[in-house]
Amino acid sequence: MNKDEANRFLLKLSNATKTFIQSRTLLESNLFPVRAYMAVGLYNLFENEYDLLRKVINKKKPEKLGAECKTVNSEINQKTQFSTIVGYLVGREQVIEDGNIDEYGDKEYDAEKIMFLLDYWTRFSKAYRNDGQILVNDSQGAISILNKRDVKRFNDDLLDNDAKNSENLLKLAAVIQSYLYLLNYESRGGVFNHGPYQVDDELLVFREFIHLQKNTYKTTLNDDFHYKNITMTLRLRDVDVNLNEVGTLFVDPINYADKITGFNIYSSNSDPKPINVDDINKVSNLLRNRILYLYRDINRWDRRDKIIAGALQYSDLTCYAKAANIDYRHGLSKGVEERYLPKMMRQVTHEFMNKFAETGKLFTLIE
Amino acid sequence: MGWVKIGEGLNALFSSDAEVEGTVKEINSYSDSMKLYEEEPQNLVVLLRTAGVTVLAPIISLIKGIICTSGGTSSHLAIISREYRIPCIMAARLDHDDDLDKKRVRLLLRQQRGYVYLQEAQNE
Numbered sequence: 441m442n443k444d445e446a447n448r449f450l451l452k453l454s455n456a457t458k459t460f461i462q463s464r465t466l467l468e469s470n471l472f473p474v475r476a477y478m479a480v481g482l483y484n485l486f487e488n489e490y491d492l493l494r495k496v497i498n499k500k501k502p503e504k505l506g507a508e509c510k511t512v513n514s515e516i517n518q519k520t521q522f523s524t525i526v527g528y529l530v531g532r533e534q535v536i537e538d539g540n541i542d543e544y545g546d547k548e549y550d551a552e553k554i555m556f557l558l559d560y561w562t563r564f565s566k567a568y569r570n571d572g573q574i575l576v577n578d579s580q581g582a583i584s585i586l587n588k589r590d591v592k593r594f595n596d597d598l599l600d601n602d603a604k605n606s607e608n609l610l611k612l613a614a615v616i617q618s619y620l621y622l623l624n625y626e627s628r629g630g631v632f633n634h635g636p637y638q639v640d641d642e643l644l645v646f647r648e649f650i651h652l653q654k655n656t657y658k659t660t661l662n663d664d665f666h667y668k669n670i671t672m673t674l675r676l677r678d679v680d681v682n683l684n685e686v687g688t689l690f691v692d693p694i695n696y697a698d699k700i701t702g703f704n705i706y707s708s709n710s711d712p713k714p715i716n717v718d719d720i721n722k723v724s725n726l727l728r729n730r731i732l733y734l735y736r737d738i739n740r741w742d743r744r745d746k747i748i749a750g751a752l753q754y755s756d757l758t759c760y761a762k763a764a765n766i767d768y769r770h771g772l773s774k775g776v777e778e779r780y781l782p783k784m785m786r787q788v789t790h791e792f793m794n795k796f797a798e799t800g801k802l803f804t805l806i807e
Numbered sequence: 808m809g810w811v812k813i814g815e816g817l818n819a820l821f822s823s824d825a826e827v828e829g830t831v832k833e834i835n836s837y838s839d840s841m842k843l844y845e846e847e848p849q850n851l852v853v854l855l856r857t858a859g860v861t862v863l864a865p866i867i868s869l870i871k872g873i874i875c876t877s878g879g880t881s882s883h884l885a886i887i888s889r890e891y892r893i894p895c896i897m898a899a900r901l902d903h904d905d906d907l908d909k910k911r912v913r914l915l916l917r918q919q920r921g922y923v924y925l926q927e928a929q930n931e
Contacts (some may be wrong), residue, residue: 469859470835614867614890620881622864628883684881693823694889731864732844739837797878 441559443551447629447805449558450529454802456575461796462683468788471738477747479790480772483780486531486544489551490646491522491562496764497800498710498731503562506567507635507765510585512594512706513648515759518569518583519686525561527754529554529803530792535545535641536804537792539599551647551806581682581690583634586646591637596738598702599717606697609705610623613672622734624655625750629663633689636681642701643681647672647689657749659737665726667707670715672708748772748782767802810913810924816899818921819873819885823896825916827852827872831907840866852914854907856896858882867891872914874899874907874923896921 441449467474496505509516531552534539541550549678565574586594620630623733630651634645650669655693679699680692693699705715715723741749751772761768772781784790795802825831829852836839843851844865851869855862860877862929863870873888888895894914901907901923911926 460881460896465878466859467859467882470855470857470862471837471859472861474859610890610892617890618860618864618867621860621887626859626861626883686838688881688886690889692821694820694892696825726865735837735840735861776885788897 441555443806446555447679450803450805451801453526453529456577456685457712457802458796469626471779472750473743474626474750475789475793476784476787478754480530480747480751480776480780480784483534484751484755484772484776485527486535487776489528489757490557491769492760496760496768497560498764501765502563503567506564507753509568510587512646512671513650516763517632520759521561521564522685528557529680533792533803534790541771547807554806566746576683576685582636584637585634586637591644592673595639595706598673599676599704601700601703605705606700607746609672609703610697610719612724613647615724615727616670619731620649622731628686629753630748632687633683634687639675642675642677645674645676645681657752658745659734659743661730666721667729671706673704674700679703696742720746744785747781809927810926812922813903813925814899814901814923816896816921817880818919819880819888819895819897820915820916822918827894829871829911831910831912833914835864843869848880852912858884860884896923899923
């Protein structure tokens with residue numbers, strides 16, 4: 441990728457990122473200092489991501505990594521790709537806004553890093569996505585990654601629907617997401633959807649919920665929950681299905697329980713095993729208990745704890761290191777901990793975040 | 808008693824229509840939520856100033872309607888309201904913004920918009 445190509449890509453990403461942020465606005469929460477921890481996390485991505493992904497790519501080409509991620513419950517997916525690359529770019533803009541970009545090398549090195557990351561994402565996407573696109577917006581709201589054989593396998597495995605099961609299934613999806621938002625400090629970590637895959641005149645959608653057993657930065661949860669990941673397959677008729685850049689599912693109409701013509705629910709990773717339908721409500725109740733425990737525990741944390749927890753969540757590159765079998769110890773880098781964490785302890789929002797609402801390009805072009 | 812329109816915003820349920828009545832409780836903190844968790848009120852409509860969803864985590868199944876004065880249709884609060892199919896109005900602009908606690912309201916969601924009505928007698 442040359443500089444002109446990279447700059448065209450940056451302009452396109454500016455628009456896509458603004459569109460994404462404007463549909464949700466910059467998030468704030470009554471429980472977590474989201475804007476502050478996001479800023480710290482993105483500084484951390486900016487400081488660490490390039491070096492790590494260089495190591496990853498030296499061991500595994502983007503094309504191979506992309507092909508390996510065409511599975512159910514892949515930890516690297518469209519959401520992690522978008523968040524990781526855009527996160528780096530926002531972190532870079534924070535540093536530019538602070539007036540510190542020169543400390544990270546000259547303009548040529550800055551350009552080299554951007555070209556590398558965008559080239560990596562392009563090559564990964566060509567192998568990962570069935571249509572080879574990079575942004576979801578370029579695919580009319582679809583994220584198609586599974587091959588035809590896998591789609592057929594899951595479609596053949598669908599159970600017939602009845603009203604009670606579909607209601608319970610959708611309730612479980614709702615409870616899992618409440619749990620995961622809390623477990624991940626108000627971020628979308630652990631939630632991803634892909635599809636829709638056309639099956640005859642109906643649509644097959646995959647709903648993935650991962651890392652359900654993980655602990656928080658400070659909380660050790662008990663081991664009564666036996667599902668590491670949960671995946672739901674839904675076959676739908678007479679609905680509109682759309683996804684955004686991070687794989688959030690939009691189904692219209694929202695009361696789509698009676699539009700489900702087949703479903704299944706699985707646990708585990710790449711070789712999913714079905715969960716007994718009679719256990720769906722039991723799983724929901726277990727998660728409700730965990731939500732209450734977590735909620736009470738997180739309330740005892742101070743602002744610093746919450747910023748560190750969220751920043752670590754936002755800058756976690758472990759899945760990339762794991763994919764290439766590289767030693768990697770996730771944490772805040774020294775510079776982030778000593779300079780940017782104290783800064784964001786004093787601020788609600790980083791100054792750069794105001795630019796999401798302004799006209800003009802979001803990301804500084806390379807020279 | 809009639810109803811008077813006091814505000815409107817975005818229909819978080821997109822084009823799906825919905826209607827719900829309930830009593831408003833503004834939620835700003837962990838304590839607000841835990842109090843409601845203990846009380847288990849009927850017909851609860853929550854008013855929020857921020858579009859995060861974690862503050863509602865233990866009480867979400869009690870909630871009949873949501874009014875949020877910020878955010879958009881992709882905010883976490885809107886996403887979860889759709890998952891639970893709770894009528895929800897995002898980015899609401901309200902005439903009686905600071906005086907809704909314990910008041911009875913009706914949320915009317917039509918196409919892309921959501922409307923908030925206050926039961927008239929309470930407004931006198």
